[in-house]
Amino acid sequence: MLNGEKKIERPLRWAMVGGGRHGQVGYKHRIGALRDNTAFKLVAGAFDIDPERGKDFGTNIGVEENRCYPDYKTMFDKEAAREDGIEVISIATPNGTHYEICKAALEANLHVICEKPLFFTSEEVLEIKELAEKKGKIVGVTYGFSGNQMLLQMRAMIEKGDIGEIRVVDLQYTHGFNATDDADKYSEAQKWRVDPKIAGPSFVLGDLSTHTYYMSQLIMPHMKIKKLLCDRQSFISSRAPLEDNAHVIMHYENGAVGTMWTSSINAGCMDGHRIRIVGSKASLEWWDSNPGELRYEVQGEPIQTLVRAMPYLDDMCNADERLGALHVEGLSESWANIYLKFAIAIDAKNREDEETLSKLVYPDINAGLEGVRWIENCVRSADNGAVWVDFNEVYEKTLS
């Protein structure tokens, strides 16, 4: 159980690129990183494309004025010159800028934590992965929902064989906040999400379903997709070619079948982020809207509801517990959990502690790569008429 005591020797000196006042995601990064003030310390930032607004914001959240920078390049330069300069940055900017910022950061010898989807192409990810390895740096990806410890409970139970062999994977991440015709008009954060130049080749496939796809991989790391078929639509036609709704069918290598429904036009839906794993003996079901409960349904037995923080849960799950039974944890704890693991990874990398790194389960650059490959394959299938595509075909060409 976590109580805020330090897990690494001292907090890492951290900066943000993006994540300023106008947008919701930056606060989530800070909530995650700064939960206990023992993993990260926010010392600098290029928070906003508008430098004055960024400086005003930065000082308001406690950053020294002279370390609120107008842009990331200046920040990397100036901080490099300080003895107490930054060690790690988080990128919370629109998708289209991730690659260049990430590359510049690594070249400035910084560790990187980046929003999902990581980049536009798997080629870009492979290039950055190589660079990170050369530089001895971590690249983490903020699949922010994936820090909920009940997912680790699912992982542990599946590993122990509690549900038998996996047969059906049922994934969904849908909501309805973009159902209306004018949904793209008012928010800056929404405008760029439907512009292919900035968002990349997908809208909801990248923005929503990469989360759930990563979570499914976290839960069942041995399950590899063999082929998939994706059918996508733009119900608000101005979004075309980017989709606001998509259905995917996956065939796994072990013969299991999976589905993903992702949508931002599922009008009125407030609980559409769900994972169900059906095995030969039992199923597990988890809803992000009620993240402290896990349904364990053994065929022929009473339905079980496992509840967060209880001693009967796996040690792997309870290791990330903070508040204890009867005390609701939410998204802020999920972010705190992944940021704590980023800190542990960075610290281990700095100390060249490969053993710690090899055991640590967190969304690293490989998780980022998988998300990009997911999008690439879905888009390729959809754009060819919703046909079956081999999940590894294009990637293997890239590798070779």
Added chain:
Amino acid sequence: MLNGEKKIERPLRWAMVGGGRHGQVGYKHRIGALRDNTAFKLVAGAFDIDPERGKDFGTNIGVEENRCYPDYKTMFDKEAAREDGIEVISIATPNGTHYEICKAALEANLHVICEKPLFFTSEEVLEIKELAEKKGKIVGVTYGFSGNQMLLQMRAMIEKGDIGEIRVVDLQYTHGFNATDDADKYSEAQKWRVDPKIAGPSFVLGDLSTHTYYMSQLIMPHMKIKKLLCDRQSFISSRAPLEDNAHVIMHYENGAVGTMWTSSINAGCMDGHRIRIVGSKASLEWWDSNPGELRYEVQGEPIQTLVRAMPYLDDMCNADERLGALHVEGLSESWANIYLKFAIAIDAKNREDEETLSKLVYPDINAGLEGVRWIENCVRSADNGAVWVDFNEVYEKTLS
């Protein structure tokens, strides 16, 4: 609101073919038909393939011994000779016998109520449809879950435009009762369901998803499928080529997309019969496990839960109400509702009252035809490698 008072002049003289002691479905027919003793009167039966067991059973449920027949042919002959002979039969036998019994009954000038899926091929349905028209008889199909009045509430709300234009249809009928390797070994009712000679070309597609497909058509009669893709598996390999799990993606003519998941290997699942209709303004969601509630989710407004028997529901819905608020109705009322409509349809047909017939909404032979076409198209898609198939292509050939 229904209270048991007669809706037709006198109860119809009714017999069953099948539906005896060994099987669960016969009782549901009787519960439905005999709810108020004002629509049907059970006067004869060929209840069992074992004549003695059938006679014992028949007399135990109040049928005169000499009207418990060894087989349907004998029954049709003997009853035809009586002044007070049967007028309508229900067929509750394995799928593979439906066609011949139905044909014989119509030729014996009987109305017919038949289990789903109606027959093996749409050609057979078209032939029987022609025969029924010639004979002036009704063929009803027992989609037993479809009598729940909240489905009519959905129909009324969609018709009024309460959810806007339909974009996504999300259908599911899954359970886990056949998840285990030995699930097919013990029950006679299960054995024939996985034998293609008796069950026809599908297992769960026919046994489960035809219900839900009909219910979706009841709710949104204007929505026509243009093409679909079906992916089916036999997780218990002895069932091949019949599937115990399938996923279908449908494209509707208006541009909407739909999905169906049907399965009997969804281990532990006890609430897997659900319908969600997503419109441009709002969604409707109904779960068969809690059939008296309907979720109405308007984007941007509080979620509404509509509850059975309340005055705010549509008249079409409350017309089928029996028990009143706070009093749970279940599957027996659903069957009672469709059987009452069968009685009204038969009575109207007998009286040549075309106006009543044209207004009455119930699962008639066209609903049976749609179910068979659904199976035909799903199987055709699946057996060609889960490819897209035109929903009308084969059928139009059949018609021409």
Added chain:
Amino acid sequence: MLNGEKKIERPLRWAMVGGGRHGQVGYKHRIGALRDNTAFKLVAGAFDIDPERGKDFGTNIGVEENRCYPDYKTMFDKEAAREDGIEVISIATPNGTHYEICKAALEANLHVICEKPLFFTSEEVLEIKELAEKKGKIVGVTYGFSGNQMLLQMRAMIEKGDIGEIRVVDLQYTHGFNATDDADKYSEAQKWRVDPKIAGPSFVLGDLSTHTYYMSQLIMPHMKIKKLLCDRQSFISSRAPLEDNAHVIMHYENGAVGTMWTSSINAGCMDGHRIRIVGSKASLEWWDSNPGELRYEVQGEPIQTLVRAMPYLDDMCNADERLGALHVEGLSESWANIYLKFAIAIDAKNREDEETLSKLVYPDINAGLEGVRWIENCVRSADNGAVWVDFNEVYEKTLS
């Protein structure tokens, strides 16, 4: 599992007093009694205080016109003169008439099934009980919700010690249908319920909480109340002295404590009929709005949800199963279950089969007596300023 086959030699010849077109309860009696046509046969009735309306109604539900009587006295006289005259009646009239009809029926050598609350005073019940014994007749009481078999599951589990020793009993039967000022103005059925001359000394305590009190006794027959305290209000002041809301605290003889909240002004409440039994090891919780599920909460273990019709349930529970798993049962099955037991009791009484009678669990006259004593004690406590009263004090005086 029940499937409609006869449990007694032939259906009993049955009549109703009351239960006509204007009111909801009569239909529930008929649904219960006539579920399978093998327990009761409706052959006569004095359905309505308006004889013409009653005759019209009676013939509409299939009773011969000459056996639709203007009043119960006439019915008892005329039927007594027939060879095939009635054997048992059900009383579905306002409370204030129960006693006289019941007495007249017993004197006419009829078995009686009566609505709750049985009579106004325990003295009346004791008198009728003596008369019934003298006449060798059954008096059953229609606690209509109590037929749900999950209550028998609770009984079995408590008896086996699955929850340990009972500590807290948490009962609630509330709704909001009488919350508004004008709620008493329109419905005849509601008008008399707030008139002490017809309803007796209580409104919701008698009308609602006697159900739940009986159900608690059914579940835990060994738990006896030692003393109680009742606090009642008339939020719609015209109802005074009858209450539309009451809270009761009970002390049981074993040291357990219980509470009952009963109300018809719980505005908007649609799921307010609940039973929770807390033991030293675990708790059981059942909601009438979702009657096929039972929560079994063992301290320190995952929460279990037991589902109707599953093989892991107790035989006592599954003996009353009709529709099977995945098929919702509701209030009509609950009524069918108690009516079937009334039939079995009457048949056994007729055959002087004391063994069957001693084993049969159903709401008999003792259950009716307990309900009347419950009301008496609650009202006595409330009218003395919501003070503690000894549950047996007045009753023991009555007995002596």
Added chain:
Amino acid sequence: MLNGEKKIERPLRWAMVGGGRHGQVGYKHRIGALRDNTAFKLVAGAFDIDPERGKDFGTNIGVEENRCYPDYKTMFDKEAAREDGIEVISIATPNGTHYEICKAALEANLHVICEKPLFFTSEEVLEIKELAEKKGKIVGVTYGFSGNQMLLQMRAMIEKGDIGEIRVVDLQYTHGFNATDDADKYSEAQKWRVDPKIAGPSFVLGDLSTHTYYMSQLIMPHMKIKKLLCDRQSFISSRAPLEDNAHVIMHYENGAVGTMWTSSINAGCMDGHRIRIVGSKASLEWWDSNPGELRYEVQGEPIQTLVRAMPYLDDMCNADERLGALHVEGLSESWANIYLKFAIAIDAKNREDEETLSKLVYPDINAGLEGVRWIENCVRSADNGAVWVDFNEVYEKTLS
């Protein structure tokens, strides 16, 4: 919507008394206080009764070693001597020490934030209240669940008349973690809770129900209790005279009735913290286990579920929003919300900004006083045989 930007000029210099490694509550204080690093800065502490353990812990959470003190007296002395000394402390020690620490802190010119229940007697609270006023300091009380903004939504709706006049208040805070015989044996935190010398005159009434009572007052500040009756038990007999279960009936001055059930022997219960307010038109219901949803049940209309972060909520509610729709908030946000208000109150007090103070809604010393009076009256009723007591009688004597 909150995003971490400062609400006061600079963070307050804050220390903790208690709240060390061995116990769960300290972390909740820190999570609340340090959420954004813009309201409080943790600079010192006397974290543990064992000074070495306290120092180890303190440095592990980032406090300088020389400001980790062996006891609160030393801390107050040493810090008073520093220019950058502490300004405010939080007390997270067993109940019996609150009074002396609070008094010493105020005398050392510190603001105080204290765990509930505040003290043992209302006399003590009145004395401290006077001292705080004299010293110009704030005393806040950590009713940690009360910071959830949906409670403010309830307050706003009730104030606007959305439910009509309040009739019934239904409160519950129960769990089962102390149901077993050995529950008091292992945890230090539990041992003192059942020791009257340290816990004071109650166990669950103080430990659990004061939260819920405060929350009810927050929601409906105009509702005053006139008299109450409390029935308490010690099911684990070693706890006597302290109760592990209690039921309370309250009469409010406006004629409404309320109930509270509080228990730590409600075996298996994981969702027993609930508030239902029944008005003449509608009811509101909130469960702490699902704190982002609020049920609004208007009699005769569909049930509404209001969801956190939606624009249709009251401004008062959304002012405390942090994560946005679809993103679960939990107990850590609730604590962050009340701690932020403590900071604003302290800052306003320091600036003599009475306008801000008069508008600010937070658990101040009056809320602490009400909690103590609640316990006093409940215990007085229970110890006199569960009789009715006038809620103000003893208190008015104290005042006079």
